[in-house]
Amino acid sequence: MNRLADDTKLECRICWYVYDPDIGDEVEQISPGTPFLELPGHWRCPQCDAEPNAFIPVSD
Numbered sequence: 473m474n475r476l477a478d479d480t481k482l483e484c485r486i487c488w489y490v491y492d493p494d495i496g497d498e499v500e501q502i503s504p505g506t507p508f509l510e511l512p513g514h515w516r517c518p519q520c521d522a523e524p525n526a527f528i529p530v531s532d
C-alpha cells in the first residue's frame with residue numbers, strides 16, 4: 473500500500489464503509505483524529521469485519 477496522509481479516508485472494498493480519520497470509529501472506540509495507519513492491530517471493518525488490507529484510499 474502506498475503511504476497515506478494522516479487525513480486520508482479509506483473505503484472498504486467489501487461493504488463500502490468509509491473510515492474517516494476526522495471521525496474515528498465509535499464501534500471500536502477509536503478517537504477522532506486517528507490516522508488509518510495508527511489503528512490498533514485488531515481493528516476490523518465495523519460493518520463487515522474485513523481486515524484493514526481490504527481498504528483502499530478514497531480520493532476526494
Ligand SMILES: [Zn+2]
Pocket residue numbers: 484485486487488489517518519520521522
Ligand atoms: Zn466492510
